[in-house]
Amino acid sequence: MARLNLLEETRFEKLPVTVYSEESVAAQKVAQHIAEIIRKKQAANEMAVLGLATGATPIQVYANLVKMHQEDGLSFKNVITFNLDEYYPMRPDAKQSYVTFMDEHLFSHIDIPKENIHIPDGTLPKDEIADYCLDYENKIGELGGLDLQILGIGRTGHIGFNEPGSAPNSGTRLVTLDDLTRRDAARDFGGKENVPTKAITMGVGTIFKAKEIILMAWSKKKASIIKKAVEGEMSGNVPATYLQLSDNVRFILDEDAASELTRFNTPWLVKDCVWDKPLIKKAVIWLSSEIQKPILKLTDEDYNNHGMAQLVTEVGSAYDINIDVFNQLQHSITGWPGGKPNADDSQRPERAEPAHKRSLIFSPHPDDDVISMGGTFIRLVDQGHDVHVAYQTSGNTAVWDTDVLRYVEFTIDFNKSINKDTAELEKVYDRMRDFFKIKQPNDVDLEEIRNVKAFIRKSEAYAGARYAGLEDSNIHFMALPFYETGKTVKNPVTDIDVEQTKALLQKIKPHQVFAAGDFDDPHGTHIVCFRIILEALTQLRKTEEWTKDCWLWMYRGAWDEFETHEIEMAVPLSPNEVHRKRNAIFQHQSQKDRPVFPGDDEREFWVRAEQRNRETAFNYHELGLANYEAMEAFVKWKFQDEK
Structure with missing residues (x-):
């Protein structure tokens, strides 16, 4: 019965999803799984071949792996890594390069041999990139493929830098970055204009060849794209939806990233609910918006036809529910954010006293x-x-x-106008x-x-x-x-x-x-x-x-x-x-x-x-x-x- 209930809850989801209470718990679970793969391969005297990702998402996973190395003796000497992507052009010693990122968060803290690390080369001449990408794929193939590929997801739905329009059988190649991807990276580069327009990335087809794929996502910023990737139709507009074709993929999410999935956002559509006051309020507002009727005009039939029959059966008629939710909304409105003096505040959001806060x-x-x-x-x-x-x-x-120079120039001119010495200030300005x-x-x-x-x-x-x-x-x-x-x-x-x-x-x-x-x-x-x-x-x-x-x-x-x-x-x-x-x-x-x-x-x-x-x-x-x-x-x- 429990299994049937789970299937009912997840029937909108087109691939396996595991949700953890928070990012730190999820990251620890992923790190433990990676460690198990490494140790299993060590026991068999084999190399563990890992596909790694960059960005904010895997940072805690890498921190956990470093901790296991330093405190539990986890060795990475039998590990070979292939990173998903790199900006192009990009110097490996640049602050924004994924070489720098991986060194800072993982490689410089563990005992992996440097020759076992593979990250796309952002310094190549353009006419050498195609051969380089083919060689990158061949190296993975010669090693028997990736044992595990970990992924994040961009808000365009990209995996790696496979932006909208990528083909499901695409290989490692040079790509043009989506404008939203560049905007998201703007802070790392001091402005969007400094973000490279291109990148070298493993293809969707390359990722698919991995024996196991784990896509991780944290925070509400990723919730809407996760819903599209997990519940949406397969489309080149959201490359992550291609993962629905794989039998070897799992999505690992925190509660915030999973919050727009149907079983969490509108649970009454998939299961019987415990109808507490906040859930009733959310459901009624959703129903009103869904069918574009004011709350006080909702009927029992509206509830029954939109997955909320249980609510009117357990709680009461649509009329009573509507009045209650409408009043909650009405009582939230106040022109007195500091409380209204000498007024009944039992149904107001703020206290009447003290009158002057x-x-x-x-x-x-x-x-x-x-x-x-x-x-x-x-x-x-x-x-x-x-x-x-x-x-x-x-x-x-x-x-x-430019604003800095403008203000300093103003200060110099002002000081001169009142006959104040500006020599030191002008030296600072020149610096x-x-x-x-x-x-x-x-x-x-x-x-x-x-x-x-x-x-x-x-x-x-x-x-x-x-x-x-x-x-x-x-x-x-x-x-x-x-x-x-x-x-x-x-x-x-x-x-x-x-x-x-x-x-x-x-x-x-x-x-x-x-x-x-x-x-x-x-x-x-x-x-x-x-x-x-x-x-x-x-x-x-x-x-x-x-x-x-x-x-x-x-x-x-x-x-x-x-x-x-x-x-x-x-x-x-x-x-x-x-x-x-x-x-x-x-x-x-x-x-x-x-x-x-x-x-x-x-x-x-x-x-x-x-x-x-x-x-x-x-x-x-x-x-x-x-x-x-x-x-x-x-x-x-x-x-x-x-x-």
């Missing part, structure tokens, strides 16, 4: 506050709350080099210009340059917060140490980051904390900053009484938005408030028009924010609620002792 907005970068919750920010100030904003990082990697002439993508800037970039972002943050109505005394610049590397890759978080955050919290003792909860930020800064806040509050909750009255609200907007069923506070914005929010964002001139790191969305930040806010309001209206101009959305974090 201390509100602390944490902004990972110097513009996330106004981009993501600028309307709410302004409203909190207008409604008389004691609002503070804390900029957690300097954001100094996201300023164009900057000389450095920019030889600067390579992602080189660490000179300290003076990093400082100027930080000053630019700081002055803009002041302007934005002042426009929202804050006094300078309520504007805090933290410059958390983990970020201040000058590199796109940041240092690990330390106790210093947490203690600095605790000190600010203790100083303000806020009733409300707002923090960026859009963990799909492609640069990872948002989730790091959120974890610092969470750790600081968790520690303080053990000893300080005021924290029991401190609520933590998560906002999104710069990169993503909460699903409607997740939203617990929706703050409607009038057309005038949308305009004021836009003006607050405009204070961040260095991020306008074309930011340094736009992610995969090339719209300006203010455009993204307005369109997302309007979409949230539209979604509420489509469900049968009032028609607002725009809405900013929030979800309340539940601490362990509140769950």
